Amino acid sequence: MIPICRLDDLPEGESVRIDTTPPIAVFNADGELYAIDDTCTHQDASLSEGWLEGCLVECPLHAASFDLRTGQPTCLPARRAVRTHHVTVDDGVVYVHVAAQEGTAA
Numbered sequence: 469m470i471p472i473c474r475l476d477d478l479p480e481g482e483s484v485r486i487d488t489t490p491p492i493a494v495f496n497a498d499g500e501l502y503a504i505d506d507t508c509t510h511q512d513a514s515l516s517e518g519w520l521e522g523c524l525v526e527c528p529l530h531a532a533s534f535d536l537r538t539g540q541p542t543c544l545p546a547r548r549a550v551r552t553h554h555v556t557v558d559d560g561v562v563y564v565h566v567a568a569q570e571g572t573a574a
């Protein structure tokens with residue numbers, strides 16, 4: 469579980485990037501918090517720098533779109549999903565519970 473920031477510091481429509489390995493992006497989409505791997509599965513763009521529209525984030529490089537709820541791409545050129553991570557808020561602090569990578573223990 470990684471502390472990210474104060475909830476007050478992540479207003480609606482904003483995102484924050486965490487320099488973990490791999491990096492993770494946390495979004496406040498209309499008041500709902502989502503965390504996904506930050507790196508687009510098409511190439512190496514940072515999704516935290518993309519455009520947020522509802523529960524979708526559009527990659528800033530070639531405009532693939534990902535559903536923050538599932539990590540699935542909703543259009544080309546991305547074909548593979550990004551990992552999603554559980555987000556909680558405790559005492560006003562946002563935490564990300566990093567999902568296990570494929571082939572590793574949780």
Ligand code: FES
Nearest residue numbers: 508510511527530
């Ligand atoms: S790097 Fe994201 S769509 Fe190409």
